[in-house]
Amino acid sequence: MVGTRSSPDRTILIVVGALYAAQGVSFGLVTEALPTLLRAGGMSLETVALVPLTMLPWMIKFLWAPLVDNRGGSRWGRRRGWILPTQAVLVAALLGVAVLPFDGTGAPLLLGLLLLGCLAACTQDIATDGLAAERLGRPKMALANTLQVGGMMAGVLVGGAGMMILSDVLGASVALMVMAGGIALTMLPVLSWREPPPDPAVSRPTARLRTFFRSRSGWALGAIALLFANGHAASGALSRLLLVDHDWPLARIGAVVGTGNSLAVILGTVLAGPLLRRTGAVGASLGGVLLTMTGPALWLAGLLAFPDLPTGLVILATLGGGVGQGVASVAVFTLAFRFAHDGAQAGTDMTMVQCLHGLGGMGMTSLATALVAQGGYAWGFAVALAAAGLTLAVVIATRRVCEPERFRANAARLPLKQGSCP
Template structure:
């Protein structure tokens, strides 16, 4: 096995404890914390505010609290360029932001969940989102820098699994808790769970940076100074659009089919989350066996089951049975889990080979979010004029386009598997890559 000069994948083979194992526990806990906070902001709090008598006009402002997740790329270079000498370059960001997240959620718990407290709650949720997404930048950078290449697929399975699992806890779990013990107590429990996820970070000691870096070296434009960066940007913009469009339209379609909201939430919401978790669990071993690009293409192929089934349902007559909606949800979610882990494994490898891991991963995440948001908006407008069948047809087309982009860029994104000759850095263009002594293959 080729040794990665910055990874630690071979340490266990030498008879010593593998530090990647402890680091994976740290990373998994942090992704779970991010998922819990995101579920609270996007699912639980809008529902709780509405149940508390808050007007729909105010509830409609809650999504603004997630704005930091959309624009976090603009301060990602600061997280890469600054760190604490005492606590560690990444740990020095993770611990304070984790603390701020807990404090913000406890402050929300202390507020009345009604019209009088709504504005303050939305502001506090924005603070919580700012803390969580900044922690995410540092966590992604930590994973990409420290983990050996063989562990990156597993790390991305933990990322997807932790985020989706946390989303279920912070969304559906919080709403169940609020029924049992009240909203304030439920929020306190969630804050306590997030605080517990900081324990692995507290006991872990971050080694010195793995690469000597120039002060202030991280820049957004550096991401685009390599063909590999441009290829990843194209993939990020398109790979999840088919599933995003299909899932968003499926909810609206079932509302128009007179499905109860609880039934839609169970079949589409919870069903999608469970299917993505299953797909993410399968993706790690598959990436190791056949590669990231083939796994992503396989995931996109499976995900086409979802929009294909919805297309047939929308083009036909009569009500949609639960089993059919469940089959579409299972296929779409499984494929999304597979393709997400595979694509972000490519992104983590790219970041691992450069000097600005947090910035590089964050750029891919933000492009991914922007692509889905734009396509969902455009396709929803199309459905209003042409009907649901056209919208689900667009979702199928998005998945086919994503597969084509992945296949056409496979040698650039995964050169160690698809290059006809050993990878050669393009000196004139690839300013992102480290010197050869640090390992630059993809």
């Protein structure tokens, strides 16, 4: 058995770390590897363009998050009752894709399987977030978010770049089977863990979407989630387009910007823990967002100062923005986990934060790209920089609501109680 009564937090960390890594692998497969491999196999661009649309369940998963919170298997446990079946469906969907031809002849079935796999993965994510928020004490939440962000990014590297490299060696179908097998292995910690039964003496309120916004904390957290990643998301998307227009080879863009950003975000998640302990989640959020501003600032400076973008500047912009995003993500989602932990609908609350986070990044990226089309890249990076500045203002304005324990402790010049803040 993975865990014992003496180490419940460690057991949950192993479980959620494995599940977040599995989500990252599936995310990397759908967003990075499979469109490239399907095109290489002869699938038309019109069909390849439909592959990212299979990620739609991740954008609208808040619609069924209350169902996941309100219903759970009595045999396997409230959270395990969702995690195990959805993980199995994800593996089965990927194995189904692996046996289909990549030339487009089975495109409708392939797209349907990818849609089913994404539906399973994002539903598993709702249950995993709820499990972590409910079962982990506050002192462990920063570490849980490091596992969440770092595990996801590591999984994206494996499912994206790793899948493409493995496909060159084994072929796309066999490589996809290997990826599905790796995701299946992440079920072992879940199978080994026994979820404690709910306390029959404690009644659990029905989860509802509107409950999230019934408190000032929910509104504040929602605003931060909607804004905090916008500058980095827009800057990252524009940087790839800019480098294409500067005649950078795709392989070089992938190595410097794609892989560099992923590794930088992972480094940021590692640095976030010590920063959280020193400054609290709000302080770390501010520090992370400030650091992300180096990305659009350097891209903008490079456009204005150099006819050709120096490689060193590209690397610095990528690393600065990525590390800042890693720190900010861990800090903001630590606030979210604490909010969910203190409420009665952990999965729904976390899902609302994640969907707002994704919606904000998608909207700002579209806006910045449209501005580039009208006025040039400088306008796009300037808007990305302004979006990060707006985030700073919102975090500062809502700091007392988001982290009231630390504010009261600082005001009284008293040490924080153990576990009151990350």
